[in-house]
Amino acid sequence: MSSFKHLAIIMDGNGTWAKKRHHRRVFGHIRGLKTALRIIKHCSQIQIPFLSLFTLSKENFNRPAEEIELLIKLLDKAFDKYIPFLFQNQIRFCPLGDISVFSKDLREKLIQSQNQTEKHKGLNLILALNYGGRQEIIQAFRKAYVYYFNQSVFPKNIKEKEIASFFPSANFPNPDLLIRTGGESRISNFYLWSLAYTELFFTQTLWPDFTAQELEQILQNFKQRERRFGLI
Ligand code: IPE
Numbered sequence: 223m224s225s226f227k228h229l230a231i232i233m234d235g236n237g238t239w240a241k242k243r244h245h246r247r248v249f250g251h252i253r254g255l256k257t258a259l260r261i262i263k264h265c266s267q268i269q270i271p272f273l274s275l276f277t278l279s280k281e282n283f284n285r286p287a288e289e290i291e292l293l294i295k296l297l298d299k300a301f302d303k304y305i306p307f308l309f310q311n312q313i314r315f316c317p318l319g320d321i322s323v324f325s326k327d328l329r330e331k332l333i334q335s336q337n338q339t340e341k342h343k344g345l346n347l348i349l350a351l352n353y354g355g356r357q358e359i360i361q362a363f364r365k366a367y368v369y370y371f372n373q374s375v376f377p378k379n380i381k382e383k384e385i386a387s388f389f390p391s392a393n394f395p396n397p398d399l400l401i402r403t404g405g406e407s408r409i410s411n412f413y414l415w416s417l418a419y420t421e422l423f424f425t426q427t428l429w430p431d432f433t434a435q436e437l438e439q440i441l442q443n444f445k446q447r448e449r450r451f452g453l454i
């Protein structure tokens with residue numbers, strides 16, 4: 223799978239997983255974090271170049287304050303605990319999304335981890351945090367506007383590649399495959415622009431139950447799909 227560059231995952235179903243066990247939702251998120259670590263490790267071992275995890279959507283911030291606070295706390299603690307994991311596995315960490323909503327302390331941790339792991343040669347781990355696909359498009363527009371304004375250029379014939387270069391995710395290849403767990407068949411405002419030709423895979427498996435074996439099965443299935451990019 224040498225041409226396979228980027229796997230994106232919408233990790234869904236933590237709450238349902240907890241509810242089925244008569245636990246609080248946060249318990250599902252704690253289990254979900256464990257799954258995420260296993261999957262990151264597996265992707266790193268099988269040498270997938272880029273892995274994007276939809277960790278917190280912009281819409282997630284509309285959840286009850288208690289849940290969102292717990293999610294952020296979990297993320298914060300995970301950072302403290304798993305920084306060595308990024309070093310041991312030569313993982314490059316890239317946050318994506320509007321992180322201005324986080325505390326100064328967490329923001330610094332995110333930026334610092336990004337800087338400290340920048341030279342790593344292994345997996346590029348992209349965590350989408352307070353991320354929205356449309357918001358990313360808006361950001362690209364704003365950046366482009368300022369850029370062309372400063373150059374006094376009116377880009378009447380702007381090309382696809384130029385537009386793409388203004389995206390915060392411009393340095394990542396387009397995802398080859400998107401997996402969503404938890405039984406819903408939606409994109410939910412994840413990468414909108416770069417999913418144009420991505421193969422989509424939806425599984426009923428709830429995220430805390432997702433395993434490296436299932437990922438391998440999905441990757442096998444992906445290999446059998448014929449990607450034609452509009453050709454015949
Ligand atoms: C996904 O699980 C994890 C996050 C959004 C952080 P959910 O919390 O959306 O779980 P369900 O969809 O309610 O089962």
Ligand code: MG
Pocket residue numbers: 234235404
């Ligand atoms: Mg959900």
